[in-house]
Amino acid sequence: MGYGLQDLRDAVRTLRSIVAGVGEEGIKALEDEELQAYKDLLLLLSREGCCRAGAGEPQASRKRSIIGQISSLARLGPWEYRPDSDLFEFNDDFYAIYGTTMAREGRYMASGEYVREFVHPDDARLVLEIFAESSKGRRPGTCEHRIIRRDGAVRTIRVWAVEQWDLGCETARTFGVNQDVTEYKIMEEELRASREQLSVAAKLAHLGPWVYDQQKGLFEFRDEFYAVYGTTMAREGRFMAPEIYVREFVHPEDAEMVRAVIADSTSQGPSIIEHRVVRRDGEVRAIRVWRGVMNRDADGNLEKIFGGNQDITERIIAENHLRESEERQKATLNALPDMLLRMDAAGRLFDYRVPEHFAGYLIAADKYKTVDDMLPAHLAQLVRELVLSSLLLGKTKMANYSGQSEDTVCSLEIRTATINKVQALVIIRDQTELYRAQREVQRLDSLNLIGEMAASIGHEVRNPLTTVRGYLQFLSGKEQFENQRGMFQVMIDELDRTNAIISEFLALAKNKAVKLERININTIISAIYPLLEVDAAAGDKTMRLELTPDLPDTRVDVSEFRQLLINLVRNGLEAMEDKGCLTIATARDGKDVVLSVRDEGAGIPVSMIAKIGTPFTTTKENGTGLGLSVCYSIAARHGAAIDFTTGVGGTEFVVRFKGV
Numbered sequence: 001m002g003y004g005l006q007d008l009r010d011a012v013r014t015l016r017s018i019v020a021g022v023g024e025e026g027i028k029a030l031e032d033e034e035l036q037a038y039k040d041l042l043l044l045l046s047r048e049g050c051c052r053a054g055a056g057e058p059q060a061s062r063k064r065s066i067i068g069q070i071s072s073l074a075r076l077g078p079w080e081y082r083p084d085s086d087l088f089e090f091n092d093d094f095y096a097i098y099g100t101t102m103a104r105e106g107r108y109m110a111s112g113e114y115v116r117e118f119v120h121p122d123d124a125r126l127v128l129e130i131f132a133e134s135s136k137g138r139r140p141g142t143c144e145h146r147i148i149r150r151d152g153a154v155r156t157i158r159v160w161a162v163e164q165w166d167l168g169c170e171t172a173r174t175f176g177v178n179q180d181v182t183e184y185k186i187m188e189e190e191l192r193a194s195r196e197q198l199s200v201a202a203k204l205a206h207l208g209p210w211v212y213d214q215q216k217g218l219f220e221f222r223d224e225f226y227a228v229y230g231t232t233m234a235r236e237g238r239f240m241a242p243e244i245y246v247r248e249f250v251h252p253e254d255a256e257m258v259r260a261v262i263a264d265s266t267s268q269g270p271s272i273i274e275h276r277v278v279r280r281d282g283e284v285r286a287i288r289v290w291r292g293v294m295n296r297d298a299d300g301n302l303e304k305i306f307g308g309n310q311d312i313t314e315r316i317i318a319e320n321h322l323r324e325s326e327e328r329q330k331a332t333l334n335a336l337p338d339m340l341l342r343m344d345a346a347g348r349l350f351d352y353r354v355p356e357h358f359a360g361y362l363i364a365a366d367k368y369k370t371v372d373d374m375l376p377a378h379l380a381q382l383v384r385e386l387v388l389s390s391l392l393l394g395k396t397k398m399a400n401y402s403g404q405s406e407d408t409v410c411s412l413e414i415r416t417a418t419i420n421k422v423q424a425l426v427i428i429r430d431q432t433e434l435y436r437a438q439r440e441v442q443r444l445d446s447l448n449l450i451g452e453m454a455a456s457i458g459h460e461v462r463n464p465l466t467t468v469r470g471y472l473q474f475l476s477g478k479e480q481f482e483n484q485r486g487m488f489q490v491m492i493d494e495l496d497r498t499n500a501i502i503s504e505f506l507a508l509a510k511n512k513a514v515k516l517e518r519i520n521i522n523t524i525i526s527a528i529y530p531l532l533e534v535d536a537a538a539g540d541k542t543m544r545l546e547l548t549p550d551l552p553d554t555r556v557d558v559s560e561f562r563q564l565l566i567n568l569v570r571n572g573l574e575a576m577e578d579k580g581c582l583t584i585a586t587a588r589d590g591k592d593v594v595l596s597v598r599d600e601g602a603g604i605p606v607s608m609i610a611k612i613g614t615p616f617t618t619t620k621e622n623g624t625g626l627g628l629s630v631c632y633s634i635a636a637r638h639g640a641a642i643d644f645t646t647g648v649g650g651t652e653f654v655v656r657f658k659g660v
Helices: 005-029 033-047 057-073 092-097 111-117 120-136 184-203 222-225 240-249 254-265 313-335 356-361 377-393 432-476 480-508 521-538 558-575 628-638
Strands: 074-084 087-090 109-110 144-150 156-166 170-180 207-213 218-221 271-278 284-296 301-309 341-342 350-351 397-405 408-416 424-430 518-521 542-546 554-556 582-590 590-596 640-649 651-659
Touching: 074 092, 092 170, 109 111, 111 120, 156 184, 156 284, 207 222, 240 254, 254 271, 284 313, 313 651, 350 651, 356 424, 377 408, 377 424, 408 432, 432 480, 480 554, 518 521, 521 542, 521 554, 521 558, 521 582, 521 590, 542 590, 554 558, 554 651, 558 582, 558 590, 558 628, 558 651, 628 640, 628 651
Parallel strands: 542 582
Antiparallel strands: 074 087, 074 170, 087 109, 144 156, 156 170, 207 218, 207 301, 271 284, 284 301, 341 350, 341 424, 397 408, 408 424, 518 554, 582 590, 590 651, 640 651
16 A cells, blocks of 8 residues: 555654664664664654655655565564454555465455454454454553464564544544564573573572773672672672782682782783682682683773683582592402403494403404404304394393313303493403312312212222132133133233222222321422333333422322322323423422423313313223322312313423422
8 A cells, every 4th residue: 555644654653652662672682774774764754854744756755665675674564454444454564474465365354354364363362352442542552462374384473553533532543563573582582591591500600700900900899709709799899909809718828829820910811720719608619710801902901801710619529529439430340350342233342441361362462443353253253243132132141152262271251231222341251260160169079979989889899809810810820721821811910900990999089098298399209200201211202300499398198199290291191192292390389389290292172171180081092081080189188289271282280289
């Protein structure tokens, strides 16, 4: 619709009402362009020439163009309402707020239709009441409500309205402007929330802002600052000299440092320092000081320094507790005997901890990037499979692993647990000693059982054999049995072999009496060594003696020690090919005396390692499987321990006796 002089006068009144309704705070929140547009429009329309009846049409056209531009910029939608016909008059500027056009909706619209078509249902009653009461002069000229645009978007508008009365003081027409203030409302809410958050944050963070006036040489403090020190501005004063501040609040041990920082403030830029203060209640607290923005005059001279103090006592206490907790956790982890890995399903290592005793199980390297770089192939594959299973199922998985490592059988327990969707924690526990202990218990149980059997039936079997042997020897001397003398000798030899087995069997008896005496085992070894050399030479093998001098004495049964040594040496000689060399050595390990017998054979098969020491376990075609069992029984009666290592380069048995 066109604008005449009366329209311009009405626009003046409307826009003045807009400015009055916005208020000072609202004007400050407007965009600069929009605010300037309002000012320009008011200035333009307030000039006497604008309202003069004789104004020319070109000038009015220019004013209408300006009003249209400002309306578009400010998202203003002007309207006119005639109570006598209950019709609104809208134009395209008005409909632009609603996402439509005058060509689609029409220039005129009844109030009820407007409410039905555009007003949000929850606000419809409010708007209808405004229509009903505004005609009676009972409603203010400004209100806000929600609308629904043609595209379905819900927006918030602000409505300004002024009334024109007839001579009878009745409302003849109402002029108004609708403005889309959705963004303003959002900004206002965000600004309010931001201010609240900033206020709460300042309180929670114990922040105390300050200003230092370089010209006056004074600090300016307020209540927020003094709150850190447990006092108020009313008590201490708004201004304070640096020396007084240091004397009154800074901890004596930090006073010199703070004085130096204050004295150096003119030549230094923004910085952060931490020191202690003494509150008015005597409590010592720690603060962090931010020395921030510096204001300078046109000549570059420093005028003011702005900064803030923050009470960080709780943070320092928390950091100390956290540091102590981390140290305790680290000490706890270091005390754990387990290997810990943090890795993904592809085998990539993100972190790992390897105790020293696991070194023999790892591939030698300074650093490891993947589990394949760290562990033997079969063990690494098992770990990857467990990790993948844990990540897929989200459950803890466990498996046991047994294998050969540095000529030693190892037994490991592996557990995996998910950390997140892509990483898992792997815990590897060395169960080798437990496995050995369990194996030793099983072996001892077997020895005990056989020992009890030997003690109960060994002599009963040997006595009849002695009788049979005597008669066979007697009969072999008769002339009538001269042709069978060879057969008699075979039977006698077999009886002697049977008797030897029974003798070894009896040696397993746990209650066998031993006669312990204090002696240096080097003496026993040296005495029996020539006999052992003869056995070695008979098999085209050699022996080497490595006895440690000044070996401490130990308490042993000489006869049983000889038996133990002979059994170990004969096993070693039988395990070697021709030209092999067997070494007998002694050593001192703390208070213990150590005997070792080392051969150069092919090693013990992995399948037999777990059975070593068990009665009747042998790899020899004609062996009884009692030789090592007897050695273990002798060691047990002496309170000694037997251990061994084996590999392709040979086997070494180590017997550890307690020194005297």
